[in-house]
Amino acid sequence: MAKATLTISSKNYSSWSLRGWLLCKMSGLDFDEAPVDPSDAEMRQELLLLSPTVRVPRLTHGKVQVWDTLAIAEYLNEAFPDAGLYPKDVARRAHCRAISGEMHSGFYNLRSALPMNLKARQERFKIFSGARPDVERVKTIWHDCLDTYDGPFLFGRPTVADAMYAPVCTRFRTYAVTLDDRLEAYIDTVLDWAPMQDWISGALAEPEEIEELEVEF
Template sequence: MAPTTLTISSKNYSSWSLRGWLLCMMAGLDFDEHVMPVDDPSTRAELLLLSPSFLVPCLTHDGVKVWDTLAIAAYLDEIRPKAGLLPQDARARAHCRAICGEMHSGFANLRSALPMNLKAHYPGFKVWAGAQADIDRVTEIWRECIGNYGGPYLFGELSMADAMYAPVCLRFLTYDVALDPVSRAYCQTMAQWPALQDWIAAAKTEPDELEELDAEF
């Protein structure tokens, strides 16, 4: 059998790569990482939000190639149904899919105003109004989920929703975003997730090759 591979880009900058990687880890998939060089034009376009189609992450498994994060999540749930990527309750599963889809397709202002950069920290960062509306919607989702399902994760236990929102937690920490107590506690819980800590540690070893990234926004 051909080896399972996950193609990703920069661990410091690529939030979509992080989502795909966390999903594979949650599914217990044994995979090799293939890291796209940051000087590759398509990789740089994607990191700078100039690419119309996200090329990473891309999962190759058992002859199947899946290159969209939400599609990867659905595929992993199909091949590893006992991994718990989706909640057991049907209504909770529908809710989980809905908020994952909302993250997948929305929050453009948040993405552009608070680009992922795990090496950076900006105390007192001023968030512009358009991005604040996205922040308010994200924290509304978090409060609703934790209120309904009891925490500490969005649906009680870890699910694909936590993988989808993990980069947002890191953005909020990087840019010192003011949060309500429930949202702040969720970010702190996520920051202690061992898989996420492993990713952050690897990101901090990357060379600083995209110094101009922040200037794009």
């Protein structure tokens, strides 16, 4: 099969690109990155042709084209069943899918109030009241998983769930969200994870003139 291509946007700002990229890395897929800048009018037109939602990432693997993050996860899980993207145990697998789906479809206020920006660091940041329940819900999900499956990742080892919540780890660090030691240790685990280190290096190397976009990544 032809080598895969993953279309992504800014590594500094695009949380959905990060999720899809991590999933591809975790699966062992051999892929090329195809970065596009949707702030450029011509590139925006190209993205519209790739996906009607103007969202990234978009995976092209032979004749397969997938642009929804969870759809990418499910495709990669089927294509690379030995990669362990989901836990083997049926109950754990269902739990992993549930919290991954919750991140995929929810937490709008958190994403709006704490946009991903790997280059930024706030010593103090007041989270508006509408986003606080989202922050508390993430804390609850993380504690539940870490208490149940003993860490250091949400299900012991890296899974789809960690890829889905990895951008939240960066947001909590960027905006100095107060966490207990257990959750700080989980964020350390994710940020020290080799694929995350590769992504962060790419984000820090991006030119400063890349602008954050109004579309939700």
